Amino acid sequence: MPIFFHDQLLFGDEVAWAQYLQEHFYEHDQFVNIAAAQMPPIILPAYDLTSWRNTTDFARNWLLTHESVHQQLRQVSGVAGVNLADVDLGKESEFYIWIDAHRTEHARLRSAFGITT
Numbered sequence: 393m394p395i396f397f398h399d400q401l402l403f404g405d406e407v408a409w410a411q412y413l414q415e416h417f418y419e420h421d422q423f424v425n426i427a428a429a430q431m432p433p434i435i436l437p438a439y440d441l442t443s444w445r446n447t448t449d450f451a452r453n454w455l456l457t458h459e460s461v462h463q464q465l466r467q468v469s470g471v472a473g474v475n476l477a478d479v480d481l482g483k484e485s486e487f488y489i490w491i492d493a494h495r496t497e498h499a500r501l502r503s504a505f506g507i508t509t
């Protein structure tokens with residue numbers, strides 16, 4: 393079972409979102425550690441992706457930071473992905489499309505990094 397197990401949630405569920413952010417960060421941390429253990433090591437920046445505030449500015453900054461992390465992961469893994477910063481998470485329809493795209497990319501990254509559990 394992957395660390396990022398709760399990779400889907402209902403729009404507006406604050407408790408589930410907090411859990412989502414936590415597990416999601418653990419998986420990003422796992423990617424950083426696996427890359428660093430390669431020979432030669434691949435050094436990826438380790439950002440804190442657990443902080444969250446329900447403001448437009450905070451969400452925008454979080455999404456941009458997170459997208460830059462995913463861009464680097466795509467470069468080292470060869471996994472393709474859409475621009476994950478191009479979303480308004482406050483809109484229900486966009487939220488679900490984003491959750492799906494993000495979930496799919498994380499699953500592909502797990503495979504690329506050899507995470508099979």
Ligand SMILES: [Zn+2]
Pocket residue numbers: 416420458462494498
């Ligand atoms: Zn992510």
